[in-house]
Amino acid sequence: MKLGRYVLALAAALLAVGGAGAQELVVGLSTPVTALDPHFHNLSPNNNVADHVFDKLVHKDAKEQLRPGLAESWKALDDTTWELKLRKGVKWHDGTEFTADDVIATIKRIPNVPNSPASFATYTRPITDIAAPDKLTLRLKTARPHPLLPNDLVAIRIVPKHIAETAKTEDFNSGKAMIGTGPYKFKEYVAGDRVVLERNEGYWGPKPHWKTVRLRMITNAPARVAALLAGDVQMIEAVPTADIARLQKEPRVTVSSAVSNRLIYLHMDSDRDKSPYVFDKSGKPLEKNPLKDVRVRKAISLAIDRDAIVSRIMEGQAQPAGQLLPDFFPGTSKKLVAPKVNQDAAKKLLAEAGYPNGFSITLHSPNNRYINDEKVAQAIAQFLTRAGIDTKLEAMPSNVFFSRAGKLEFSFFLAGWGAETGETSSPLRALIGTFSPATGMGQANRGRFSDDGVDALILTAMTNIDDTKRNLMLAAACDKAIGELQAIVPVHYEVSSWALRKGLAYTGRADQYTYAFEVRPAK
Amino acid sequence: MTVYVLRRLAQTLLVLAITSLLVFFGLYVVGNPVEILVNPVADEVERARAAAALGLDKPIVEQYWVFLKGAFTGELGTSFVFGRSAIEVIVERMPATLELAFLAMLISVTLGVPLGLYAGLKPKSWVSKTIMAGSILGFSLPTFWVGLILILVFAVQLGWLPSTGRGPTVDVLGLQLSIVHWEGLKYALLPAINLALFKLSLIIRLTRAQVREQSLLDYIKFARAKGLPRSRVIGVHLLKNILIPLVTVVGLELGSVIAFAVVTETIFAWPGMGKLVIDSIFQLDRPVVVAYLLLIVFMFILINLVVDLLYSALDPRVRLGEQK
Numbered sequence: 001m002k003l004g005r006y007v008l009a010l011a012a013a014l015l016a017v018g019g020a021g022a023q024e025l026v027v028g029l030s031t032p033v034t035a036l037d038p039h040f041h042n043l044s045p046n047n048n049v050a051d052h053v054f055d056k057l058v059h060k061d062a063k064e065q066l067r068p069g070l071a072e073s074w075k076a077l078d079d080t081t082w083e084l085k086l087r088k089g090v091k092w093h094d095g096t097e098f099t100a101d102d103v104i105a106t107i108k109r110i111p112n113v114p115n116s117p118a119s120f121a122t123y124t125r126p127i128t129d130i131a132a133p134d135k136l137t138l139r140l141k142t143a144r145p146h147p148l149l150p151n152d153l154v155a156i157r158i159v160p161k162h163i164a165e166t167a168k169t170e171d172f173n174s175g176k177a178m179i180g181t182g183p184y185k186f187k188e189y190v191a192g193d194r195v196v197l198e199r200n201e202g203y204w205g206p207k208p209h210w211k212t213v214r215l216r217m218i219t220n221a222p223a224r225v226a227a228l229l230a231g232d233v234q235m236i237e238a239v240p241t242a243d244i245a246r247l248q249k250e251p252r253v254t255v256s257s258a259v260s261n262r263l264i265y266l267h268m269d270s271d272r273d274k275s276p277y278v279f280d281k282s283g284k285p286l287e288k289n290p291l292k293d294v295r296v297r298k299a300i301s302l303a304i305d306r307d308a309i310v311s312r313i314m315e316g317q318a319q320p321a322g323q324l325l326p327d328f329f330p331g332t333s334k335k336l337v338a339p340k341v342n343q344d345a346a347k348k349l350l351a352e353a354g355y356p357n358g359f360s361i362t363l364h365s366p367n368n369r370y371i372n373d374e375k376v377a378q379a380i381a382q383f384l385t386r387a388g389i390d391t392k393l394e395a396m397p398s399n400v401f402f403s404r405a406g407k408l409e410f411s412f413f414l415a416g417w418g419a420e421t422g423e424t425s426s427p428l429r430a431l432i433g434t435f436s437p438a439t440g441m442g443q444a445n446r447g448r449f450s451d452d453g454v455d456a457l458i459l460t461a462m463t464n465i466d467d468t469k470r471n472l473m474l475a476a477a478c479d480k481a482i483g484e485l486q487a488i489v490p491v492h493y494e495v496s497s498w499a500l501r502k503g504l505a506y507t508g509r510a511d512q513y514t515y516a517f518e519v520r521p522a523k
Numbered sequence: 524m525t526v527y528v529l530r531r532l533a534q535t536l537l538v539l540a541i542t543s544l545l546v547f548f549g550l551y552v553v554g555n556p557v558e559i560l561v562n563p564v565a566d567e568v569e570r571a572r573a574a575a576a577l578g579l580d581k582p583i584v585e586q587y588w589v590f591l592k593g594a595f596t597g598e599l600g601t602s603f604v605f606g607r608s609a610i611e612v613i614v615e616r617m618p619a620t621l622e623l624a625f626l627a628m629l630i631s632v633t634l635g636v637p638l639g640l641y642a643g644l645k646p647k648s649w650v651s652k653t654i655m656a657g658s659i660l661g662f663s664l665p666t667f668w669v670g671l672i673l674i675l676v677f678a679v680q681l682g683w684l685p686s687t688g689r690g691p692t693v694d695v696l697g698l699q700l701s702i703v704h705w706e707g708l709k710y711a712l713l714p715a716i717n718l719a720l721f722k723l724s725l726i727i728r729l730t731r732a733q734v735r736e737q738s739l740l741d742y743i744k745f746a747r748a749k750g751l752p753r754s755r756v757i758g759v760h761l762l763k764n765i766l767i768p769l770v771t772v773v774g775l776e777l778g779s780v781i782a783f784a785v786v787t788e789t790i791f792a793w794p795g796m797g798k799l800v801i802d803s804i805f806q807l808d809r810p811v812v813v814a815y816l817l818l819i820v821f822m823f824i825l826i827n828l829v830v831d832l833l834y835s836a837l838d839p840r841v842r843l844g845e846q847k
Contacts, residue, residue: 032802034604041604042562115576115606117560122569169606191605191615192802193689193794216688218792219802222671223687227792230678230686368805399807403554420564430564437567444563 023211025516028218028227030238032192037172038157039110042118047155048513049195049215053093054157054180057084057103058150062509062518063328064261064422066150070098070158070181071138076465079145086136090204092160093179093186100132105164106156113169123152147465151421183208183517193217197516208517215516228253228499235504237514239497241315241371247499254522257497258508259319259326262418263427264370266363266380266489268297269411271448277362277411281390290359291411291447297486299349303387304380305341310492313375317497321490323482324419324427326510330467331424331474336483338490346387358388364405364413369398371494377414380491405446416494417444420511424474428458432487449487454480528828535824542820546813547590551583556603556807577603590813599817600810604803609810613796613818618698619689620788620795624780626702626711627718632773635723639730640757646735654727661724670717670790677713685710687792714791718784722776729772733765767837774830775823782819 031045038050059069071084090098107130111121126149129141142149159167160179167177178186183205184197197213216233218224221240227233229252239247239255247253268291269275275289290296306320319326320338327334350358361384365377374395381391396404405413419426433441434450439459442448454477461473481487496512505522509515557574565573574580578589590600602609642651678686690707692699701707737743738761746756785797792798796815803811834841 032798035606037606040606041560042565115601117556117573117577117603117606118562118565119569119572121572122562122565125568173607190794191612192799193792216792217794218687219798220789220792223674223790223792226671226674226679227686227688230674230682232678232686232688397805399554399559399805402558406555406558417563426564440566443566443570 024214025210025212025235025519026214026216026233027514027516027519028216028224028233028236029514030217030219030221030224030236032217032219033189033195033215035169035173036175036178036186036189036195037113037167037169038159039106039113039120040116040169040172042120042122042155044512047157048515050157051182051513052184052197052213052215052516053178053182053186054159055090055182056154056157057086058153060154060422060511062258062507064510066154066422070103071153074150074153076147077139079463079465080142082140082142082149084138084140086138087204088136090181091202092181093200094160096160098158098160098181099135100138101135102161102164103138103158104130104132105161106158109159109164110156115169120155123155126152145463145465147462147467147470148421148423148425151423155420184213187212209520210516213516225499228501231501235498235500235506235514235516235519237496237498237512239499241317244315244317244497252502253499254502254504255497255499256506256508257317257495258510260418260494260496260512261325261329261420261422261510262370262416262494262512263321263324264318264373264376264414264416264491264494265321265431266300266491267410267413267415267431267445267447268300268449268488269408269447270297270487271450275411276409277364279360281357281360283360286359289411290353290355293353294485295349295353296355297489299346299353299387300384300389301339301486301489302342302349303346303389304383304489304491306338306492307341309376309379313372313379314492314495317371317495318492319495321492323478323490324417324424324431326493329419329423329510331428331471331478333475333478333483335479341383343387350388355388358390360390360392361412362392362394362410364401364410365393365395366398366401366415367395369401370416373414373416376491380414408446408448410446413446414491415444415446418512422510423471424478425458425462425470428454428474428477428481429462432481433458447488449485451481451485451487454485454487531824531828535821538824539817539820543590543594543813543817544587546816547587547809548583550807550809550812554807555579556809559805559807560603599814602803602808602811604806604808604811609814610818612811613799613815616794616796616799618692618700619793620781620784620797622700622702623711623715623718623784623788623793623795624777626715627722627780628773628777630715630719631722631726631776634719635726636730636769639727640734640762642727643731643734643738644757646731655731658724658727661720664720666717666721666786667790669720670714670787673713673717674790684713686713687790689794714787714793717791718780718787722780725772725776726769729769730765733768734761737761737764763837767834770833770837771830774826774833778819778823778826781822 033045033049035041035046038054056069057071059067061067070087072087074084077083086100107124110124126142126146127140128143131139163177171177175186183200183203185200187198188196195215199208199211218227224236225243228236248255270292273289278286278289280286310318310320322338323333323336325332363377363381365373367374377393381393384391417427417431429441430444432449434455435442435445435448457477461470464470498506500506503522504519506519557570557579561570561573599609602612605612638654642654645651674686677684690701690710692701693703702711746760785801788795788797800815
């Protein structure tokens with residue numbers, strides 16, 4: 001009896017997988033791929049597809065920790081010299097052998113891709129010299145100590161030398177130049193519709209389960225869910241939060257979730273003496289900018305009920321945030337936790353700062369960039385209004401939002417940051433370090449927070465190539481910047497979700513990528 | 524006649540110039556493409572490089588001048604996002620949109636005219652009342668909702684048709700078409716029905732109103748009194764006269780279905796131009812948006828011209844080119 005039921009369940013599982021042919025996997029992606037050239041546009045959907053065809057020297061696991069890729073090992077010989085040992089016997093999809101020359105040619109191509117709207121040169125610029133003592137060894141020189149060089153190498157997809165030297169962006173789109181060493185070979189690309197891939201039988205790494213993979217672009221979220229339920233696709237990414245609960249009950253589907261590296265936070269103008277969107281209660285501009293006062297910034301943090309946002313608005317698809325990245329990432333602080341809401345303490349801090357009756361402010365937010373961004377901002381505005389800071393919300397499409405934020409037009413806004421390095425120096429440098437083209441810090445610090453102590457902690461940490469020591473210093477910088485000075489107000493970490501037909505398994509990735517080669521039948 | 528067509532084409536150029544000016548400066552006001560395109564981790568050096576590579580570092584007037592110079596040689600700029608000629612990117616998606624639009628119009632005309640005729644000739648029968656009630660639904664239900672319901676019923680519950688996407692294509696005279704064979708047609712049915720629903724209702728109501736109005740006119744009475752068979756009265760005398768307003772509406776609706784199938788294309792993941800232009804607006808890919816709108820304006824002008832020419836063919840009283 002028991003055995004019979006077991007066999008039935010197994011048969012059902014096999015049928016579910018077998019629906020579209022057990023050897024083919026169809027995936028519904030949420031954003032369109034715009035170019036196949038892996039060095040043309042640094043954009044997640046493009047990188048996601050490129051990673052199926054091209055390998056990197058260094059790979060990342062689901063929790064964003066570094067793993068050997070085309071480089072079997074890497075070490076720093078001194079503060080500014082790195083040596084990488086390359087994998088032996090790796091073959092390109094056209095059968096030729098992979099060598100150090102291919103890497104050198106790739107790194108030379110990256111800053112010189114014509115018309116690139118967002119190049120990968122940011123990652124190769126620190127490399128001042130590159131040499132290959134033998135076919136499988138690379139020596140990289142940097143001008144200054146650059147401890148994140150291995151992390152940066154994760155962004156560089158390696159192409160063969162003859163392609164790096166001659167191929168144009170359109171040669172990749174046509175498929176002619178789509179030769180990598182990755183788990184899948186390129187087969188077909190229909191703009192705005194699909195990418196079809198074929199398994200690379202000679203792959204050096206773990207053999208992917210699926211012989212063919214079709215990556216389909218289904219941008220509308222309900223349509224993506226419907227396609228999964230109809231069995232037209234076996235896996236979708238970016239499951240809408242409103243559908244998660246229903247899909248979890250659905251017998252034909254399993255849901256996989258993982259907390260991501262994306263922090264949703266509030267930035268405050270803590271620089272200008274007079275800020276454009278801060279008013280007194282009667283609507284007159286305030287002469288003094290209250291956001292410069294750390295007590296006001298802390299009051300804002302305490303007034304927000306993160307648990308309510310996570311459970312009600314995000315339907316559990318987020319984690320309350322107390323710092324820049326979830327605890328398991330390197331460089332996070334052990335001391336910082338997500339504050340519990342405390343309206344009384346918030347009011348008290350406001351009174352101490354000289355605003356017993358509060359003030360008025362406008363919160364700006366994008367409305368199509370992050371998961372439920374406008375609704376989250378709406379809730380935050382209500383929490384703050386309850387604490388005495390009358391908050392008006394102005395939400396707008398991200399194309400308008402980011403242009404205006406870049407021109408420092410806002411006083412107070414909601415935004416997000418995905419730490420693609422998988423450690424805290426990325427948000428520390430970008431969001432909190434003093435804006436300065438010389439240090440390269442603060443490129444997204446649109447509140448223009450600035451503190452010499454924090455800067456010093458970050459900059460010293462970034463000259464230390466010892467991972468353990470550096471991460472301790474970064475944690476100290478987080479303690480000072482968030483715990484002591486409240487440079488920004490962390491709200492939550494987004495949780496990303498994937499839904500699959502029953503019988504399939506996928507370990508959700510913190511970098512939010514959807515890799516068909518990591519999808520397997522459930523055990 | 525020739526003078527008339529030439530004069531209309533000259534007007535076209537003026538309209539196109541004004542459109543390009545409005546769109547170009549309109550998008551400039553919306554935002555700075557560099558902020559959207561560049562990866563957030565990029566530093567100032569990279570931002571400056573991207574701006575220069577895309578020609579966005581020049582003053583806006585100069586950027587427009589560069590665009591105009593290109594436009595006169597038929598080149599409407601290079602897409603920021605795709606790195607390819609904007610026209611090329613659009614034309615590549617055109618067959619998908621066109622075949623969907625034609626299928627939708629085919630459905631609405633072949634169903635709409637007979638149903639409207641019936642409802643107009645027998646206004647009191649319950650079948651006519653059902654048709655008219657149904658057409659109200661077709662008018663009032665929002666496209667995105669109907670689209671999702673169609674998917675849920677025919678793809679998820681019944682499993683008869685695929686839920687989204689475009690089927691395999693066949694090369695027809697150099698065009699990649701999917702609706703010419705069943706494998707591809709079954710993908711196109713649901714989106715085409717979704718697009719057709721509104722037009723269908725419109726055509727039913729318009730036909731019915733025309734039939735009701737014309738049936739009472741003397742020429743119909745006269746034809747009947749002459750003893751002509753009913754089929755000839757309806758099929759020749761009546762139908763020919765109700766066609767004039769129908770042709771106008773069908774022409775304009777065909778234009779709008781090609782240009783604004785955005786919602787349906789998005790829901791059904793149909794890789795057409797509508798989806799492309801929405802994505803391009805969000806990414807501030809100005810060359811694609813400008814080229815697309817110029818193309819659409821041109822198409823509307825052309826359709827209007829064809830409609831006007833059809834008028835004179837259908838109704839000899841209408842003569843073109845007489846106004847001096």
